Amino acid sequence: MSKIKLVAMDLDNTLLDSEKQISxxxxxxxxxxxxxxxxxxxxxxxxxxxxxxxxxxxPGVRYAVCCNGATVYDQKEDKIIYTxxxxxxxVFSLFDILEKYHxxxxxxxxxxxxxxxxxxxxxxxxxxxxxxxxxxxxxxxPLDDLRKYIEEHPLGIEKIxxxxxxxxxxxxxxxxxxxxxxxxxxxxxxxxxxxxxxxxDKGDGLLxxxxxxxxxxxxxxxxxxxxxxxxxxxxxxxxxxMENGQPDLKEIADFVTKTNNEDGVAYAIEKLVFxx
Numbered sequence: 655m656s657k658i659k660l661v662a663m664d665l666d667n668t669l670l671d672s673e674k675q676i677s678x679x680x681x682x683x684x685x686x687x688x689x690x691x692x693x694x695x696x697x698x699x700x701x702x703x704x705x706x707x708x709x710x711x712x713p714g715v716r717y718a719v720c721c722n723g724a725t726v727y728d729q730k731e732d733k734i735i736y737t738x739x740x741x742x743x744x745v746f747s748l749f750d751i752l753e754k755y756h757x758x759x760x761x762x763x764x765x766x767x768x769x770x771x772x773x774x775x776x777x778x779x780x781x782x783x784x785x786x787x788x789x790x791x792x793x794x795x796p797l798d799d800l801r802k803y804i805e806e807h808p809l810g811i812e813k814i815x816x817x818x819x820x821x822x823x824x825x826x827x828x829x830x831x832x833x834x835x836x837x838x839x840x841x842x843x844x845x846x847x848x849x850x851x852x853x854x855d856k857g858d859g860l861l862x863x864x865x866x867x868x869x870x871x872x873x874x875x876x877x878x879x880x881x882x883x884x885x886x887x888x889x890x891x892x893x894x895x896m897e898n899g900q901p902d903l904k905e906i907a908d909f910v911t912k913t914n915n916e917d918g919v920a921y922a923i924e925k926l927v928f929x930x
Contacts, residue, residue, distance in 0.1 A: 656930035658892060659869050660693040662719065662860055663919050664878040665700065665709075666842055668896055671915045674706070674785050681712070683920035687927060688714035695719060695863065697856045699813070699842045699882055701765050702727050704793045717867075721762050722840065722850050722882050723859025724812035726866075736862040738854040742808035744836055748849055749801065749814075751834065755827045757847075758782070758817045760794055764810035767794035768803060781819035781845045814849040821845065840882035848882055856882065857889030875926060877911070877919050878903065894922045 663669045669676060676684075684694050694712070696705050697719040705718060716730045726736040745761070752759055758780045760769035767790075773780065774796040777787055797803050804811070814837075818824035821844070828847055831839045838850040856876070864874055872891035876883070879899035887893035887906060895907035896918045904910050909926060912918035 656927045657873055658692065658875045658927050658930070659873040660695060660864065660867075660875070661687060661923060661927065662695040662697040662856070662874065662876040662886065662890070664842075664856075664880070664883050664886075665696060665698045665705065667879045667898060667914050668877055668883075669696070669709075669914070669919045670706070676708070677917055677920075680917050680920040681708075683917075683923050684712060685714075687923055688712070690927075692927060693717065693867070695860075697723075697860060697876065697878075697883075697886060699848055700789075701725075701762050701767065701793060701812070702729075703765060704767075704789060717863055719856055719859040719863060720765075721812035722838075722848060723854050723856045723886075724762075724850055725765070726859050726863050735866050736859065737810075737812075738851050738858065739809070740811040740814070740837070740849075740851045742804055742811070744851070745804060745811055745814065746801065747834075748831070748837060751830055752816060752827065755823055756780075756818070756820065757824070757827065758815075759800065760790075760815050761800070761804070762812040762815070763807070764812075767815075768797055768800060769794040770800045771796040771798055777817070779819065780817045782817050786843065812850070816847040816849070818845050818847070840880075840884070842880045842882045855885035857885035857887075860886055861889060875922070877922055879914070892926060894919075894926070 758773040874890040875892040876886045876890040877894040879896040893908045895904045898913040911922040
């Protein structure tokens with residue numbers, strides 16, 4: 655019998671295929687895992703309402719690790735069980751750095767995204783397109799002055815999101831942000847940077863969730879593909895990385911599964927949970 659009692663999974667390029675969907679087979683595997691008493695937990699850089707409805711509505715999907723671990727949410731009780739948010743002063747210091755670069759800036763705060771209209775109306779200029787463009791437009795409210803808004807509403811800032819059209823500039827900005835050492839810096843897409851409170855990551859969020867429901871991290875499996883999944887893969891007892899995942903992430907995996915377009919999460923659950 656498998657020791658795994660909770661399976662956490664990133665969404666983009668992990669659970670979701672290239673069309674941002676899951677197959678019928680993957681859906682059935684998730685439901686079967688729940689029937690066997692395994693917690694199925696989305697662990698994402700997204701806010702909760704940006705988790706696809708078809709996943710949120712699967713009976714038994716109760717918990718979610720959102721915004722890279724900044725907020726852990728209990729859907730059944732409609733309550734937040736853990737937060738690790740950015741203070742206003744840190745946000746403004748990070749904005750000061752980002753203003754030197756040609757990039758967007760927005761925040762997730764208390765489950766809602768906010769972006770200045772000058773970026774919201776010109777997302778294509780920053781390399782935002784296709785499914786990501788739709789997601790941004792669906793989850794951000796446009797504002798005229800984000801700094802002013804934060805001054806008036808400073809609490810609950812979960813994450814800063816940044817998009818670049820120039821990858822060399824993105825890398826320069828990423829290095830400067832890391833060297834500043836006032837926040838956690840990661841990414842989920844090749845053209846973005848995601849910034850959280852220092853010490854905030856999916857692994858930390860999962861640790862607090864596991865403690866809440868009485869599990870050890872040895873009983874947790876996590877699936878991911880990108881930089882913002884690194885600490886989660888390291889923290890759990892069984893770290894699974896997609897075949898389409900970043901090479902450095904695959905090096906630390908306990909198991910490399912099939913790609914996100916080949917039901918890779920379902921395959922890992924079948925091999926490591928059902929057949930163990």
